Amino acid sequence: MKSGTRPGTSQLLDWCAGALQRGASRTERHSPELPTESHPHSVPSHFHHAVDRALAEVPPTGSVGILLVSIDYFDVVTACHGADIANELLSIVADRISETVRLDDEMARLDDGFFILWAPGPGAPDITEIANRIVGQFDQPIMTSTGQLPITVSVGITSATGENCADLTPFKLMQQARSAALSAQRSWRGQFTAFDRSVQNQAIESYETERQLHAALRDDRLSVSYQPIISLHSGETVAVEALARWNDDKLGSISPATFIPIAEESGLIGELGRLVLQTAIAQASVWNKAGESETLMTINLSNRQLLDPELIPAISSLLDEHGLDPRLLCFEISESVVMSDVAASMTILGRIKDLGLLLAIDNFGTGYSSLSYLRRLPVDILKIDQSFVQSIYNRDDRVITKAIIDLAHTLGMTTVAGGVETRLQVEVLHALNCDMAQGFYFHAPMPADDVDFGHIDFANPSLSENPDFSTALAGTTPQHVRQ
Template sequence: MHRTLLLIDDEQSILRALRRTLHHAGYKVVTANSGDEALRLLEQNNHIRVVITDYHMPNMTGGELLANIKQRFSDIVGVMLTGYADIDSVIAALNSGTVYKYLTKPWDEGTLLAEIKGAFQHSQELDKLRRRSGALGIEELLFRREVMARLRQWMESGVETTAVYLDVNMFRSYNDSLGYEVADQLLVSLANTMLQNTPESGELGHMGGDEFVLLIPAAYSATETQNIVDALLQPFEQLQSIAGRELHISFSAGYALSPDDGETPESLIRNAQAALYNDKQSGARQFPRYQPAMNANSRGLMLLRSDLYQALDKDQLSVVYQPKISLRTGLIVGAESLLRWKHDSLGMISPETFIPLAETSGLIEPIGEWVLATASAQRKCWQREGVPPFLLSVNLSGRQLHQAMLADKIKHILDVSGIEPTDLELEITETFLIQDIDNSVKLLNELKALGIKLSIDDFGTGYSSLNYLNRLPIDTLKIDRSFVKELPQSRERLDLVRNVIQLSHDLGMSVVAEGVETQAQLDTLNTLNCDEIQGYFYSPPVSAGQFRALLENQPLIGKEYLQH
């Protein structure tokens, strides 16, 4: 891989400092003092793969330069170096796709080198995608340049337009686990399926990689747009068979309307992308329309993402533990390890905010390993202190599931901490397992061979069925809190929970109900023969010291509520 990069800044002191740092890290560095000089150098040097530019420069801003580069050199990755005062301009560049990452002044050397390494890896991916562009070979499918030309034609003619931007969730994991050839087959299949459901007046375009755009020459209401997107994606509610493997495919989407949300093709697509990003970040899959506030939201999230890179080094992250209580003995039999982030200036940041940031930035892998190592070390410490044994649960993210040599990494962490694999349970979200059932079975069997317990988290929110449960080597099902919340009032939820518990027991699995908050919920779950409960009715997630205190004050459930 070429390790040549181009630095552009009109301040010589910054160029010297950056060049020295990057040269010591093994990179070949070319420098320029202006955008015009940078473009001339790129024409002369075809080994440059990454460009780092300041935002404020004479004659041409960093944003304008990177937009120019993206049009002329599609596999070069742009990184912007900026002060916080320029953040609004950076957001516009990020939303337009011209900037891969941004770095703030003054920069942290470790963060700088990590981001540059990621930029070179992204350049390799772009190079592969460039070689694949046009390879879908579908005559009816527009490509990026045709999309923009069609939009310009409609908009200049005064036609109101709806632009829906879509991408495939977790597509990178399919590339990693299936290989590019099979992933290409998947893209062709997805495109053909969507074309069959594209409105007669609409056009479907492929923007590169796993990104598509649906153009409709009309301005629709939110309900009408939702119905159109639902119809477009309805076939993907069923499993997709690709190269002999069954995959569950899901999309995120957002849309923008012209002229209100964008008066040019570029601004309309940029804002539709911002709405898509908002949909991915929220996890709600509501396919929202662009709102100006989304840019403000993006600004805050980008700043948080930057801070998250340093949170581990600054000891801002911690692990808390929420007890799981047996309905047979009334004793604590397990604890779920949960991550918390206390920001220096913002205080406690909700996991619902920072976990998606960790997922999208790639930080979830090192953070996930840190949580496992920290919780395992604490479990060993309690064991030495004579604390009664219990099962330690740690969540495993979708990104971690696709890590190479995952079982070996987990085994190494357990060896270092000194706890037995049988003392550990890994909780895996149902949807991630079902996305690629064959690969999931293989991976879970590797983990199971180590002696680790396995649990499906948030059961009932995804797409599992008896067929898949029979194939997965699972020990425990966790009933999602959204079902427990409606007990015992909802007859439908009551029947569903009863059936899940019965099914699990028939398959030799135990059942944990999470989100238990009331006495009525406890009574109902006890009557339904649920095995364990977890929730605020007994204890919120607590620190290690507080959890030990809970262990020393058992049982938590009175005898009158125990199963007989």
């Protein structure tokens, strides 16, 4: 496995075995340096045999716990700052983890920002408490020689008790901990998850989905759909967002919420991203030549795509090939990706801006205190997270939404609200002076041939004629929403 690439679910057993054999270094209780042993197999063998022996000797009321700690976005840090900063980060993370473990716990470092802990103890609650302390150690940013890095970790935990240890091996425990860590990252980075039946089922489903996705990409069975973005001032379709879609003859329609995270974990996101990029730019050129010259095409970029050194040349080549004005192309980057390393993000985004393209921050407003950084980023569009739209009847969320809109306008940015599903949401957003919106209230994602560039009439019913409008602005929830 190459450094900086997390393994997919299908690589799990090979990765676990290989990581131990390659020489994970045992951490001394008070040493953050994690020195590499001269004999690369001695420490992994010791760790493996210690857990194996503990499984054989665990009493009926005892347990052996395994915790797998993953540094979130470690590949981003490595790609942006280089190996020296990555190694410095590993030492600091090891030091913080060491402060949380007990004297009889043991820790080793694996590849790609992973640490593994073996925790003998009386039961799962102790292991859960250790995991909770580890996650809490990263509430504050890490100071490195390049500056502050807002690092979080995700932890997967599992345990063997006296009742079930006969059926378990060190590798199987690592497999379970790995599945739990991936589950934690899918839910929300910077937390821990304990392995259970649901995590096991999720791992099996992820493996099968990854296998099917690989075949679908190979056989060209994925497509791109487009969701119109509507001006809340004029009712015109001013942009369309390109979205990957997977409709399988046997599996049916697979949700992007299912296959996109798996594509990112397995490394297939690069191939999927290239498909969307090539298809969307070609389609934008078709619409441009057909007279829809002012319609903006927006495309999502993952963190792996941002780090791809071939991204900028590929974009430039596609623009030249299709004769598309770069001002008609906008890339959307998730707020979480940008805020994982603001300094590095500004460098990468600056290179994209140099091509003349527009940039948007997606899912803005959740998870980070990022308003102070907003003015430093070369961003044209701010996409308000749909969670605010869905709860816009709530006074506090509406106040936050208005503050985001006002701040964006002050900084010269355009605002877009996502996930709009009701007429009332449209009217409240219009009253808050949001510029654009998209969602199922207007249009679901659709094939290119079905996109309608017509005008939506907002005049009927008018704001004053809607009996729920004044109620929503007053801060109470309309009756039909409460039901």
